[in-house]
Amino acid sequence: EVQLAESGGGLVQPGGSLRLSCAASGFTFSSYNMNWVRQSPGRGLEWISYISSSSGPIYYADSVKGRFTISRDNAKNSLYLHMNSLRDEDTAVYYCATTGSYGVNSFHYWGQGTLVTVSS
Amino acid sequence: DIQMTQSPSSLSASVGDRVTISCRASQSIASYLSWYQQKPGKTPKFLIFDASSLQSGVPSRFSGSGSGTDFTLTISSLQPEDFATYYCQQGYSTPWTFGQGTKVEIK
Numbered sequence: 001e002v003q004l005a006e007s008g009g010g011l012v013q014p015g016g017s018l019r020l021s022c023a024a025s026g027f028t029f030s031s032y033n034m035n036w037v038r039q040s041p042g043r044g045l046e047w048i049s050y051i052s053s054s055s056g057p058i059y060y061a062d063s064v065k066g067r068f069t070i071s072r073d074n075a076k077n078s079l080y081l082h083m084n085s086l087r088d089e090d091t092a093v094y095y096c097a098t099t100g101s102y103g104v105n106s107f108h109y110w111g112q113g114t115l116v117t118v119s120s
Numbered sequence: 121d122i123q124m125t126q127s128p129s130s131l132s133a134s135v136g137d138r139v140t141i142s143c144r145a146s147q148s149i150a151s152y153l154s155w156y157q158q159k160p161g162k163t164p165k166f167l168i169f170d171a172s173s174l175q176s177g178v179p180s181r182f183s184g185s186g187s188g189t190d191f192t193l194t195i196s197s198l199q200p201e202d203f204a205t206y207y208c209q210q211g212y213s214t215p216w217t218f219g220q221g222t223k224v225e226i227k
Contacts, residue, residue: 047215103170103173
């Protein structure tokens with residue numbers, strides 16, 4: 001069974017940093033492209049970053065470019081999101097999700113999400 | 121960025137009704153359109169890819185159509201478990217963007 005489990009969320013002050021992790025199991029993680037997608041009441045569902053299976057092409061949404069860094073460790077079946085210079089508007093549930101198995105740039109498998117709250 | 125606009129934002133329907141949700145892209149996205157279902161407190165569930173291809177395990181009462189800028193998700197006979205919020209998403213160009221969602225409520 002495919003499982004994606006995010007962790008690392010929590011309360012952080014504006015300007016602070018946080019690292020999210022996504023542990024994958026039940027599939028060949030190293031063969032899948034991965035993403036971070038976030039959801040908040042104000043911004044809805046928002047794709048924020050993509051990394052290819054081999055850490056080759058990496059893309060970011062403009063809203064996080066220069067502040068967030070996506071990475072992965074295929075040996076550990078793990079995906080990461082390093083978040084710096086956090087802002088109030090970064091408050092959201094953060095999901096990791098796969099792409100590439102079905103459709104073009106569709107998000108097939110999703111984790112359960114981890115909540116990030118940016119507030120003083 | 122490509123904007124995705126869904127209509128309506130919400131609808132009320134009864135079990136057994138045929139439900140249609142529209143999604144319009146601000147520019148042509150060919151058939152690179154996916155649909156997701158999300159229930160309260162749950163993760164989005166992948167339903168349809170490439171505008172009309174049903175993901176494995178998704179009931180056949182769900183169908184998708186369209187290409188270019190106009191797309192439709194249809195539920196042929198609404199079931200109790202279908203009450204949820206539905207999102208479209210374009211995979212044509214980054215940033216990949218979602219519609220604002222359509223909430224399907226019980227009448």
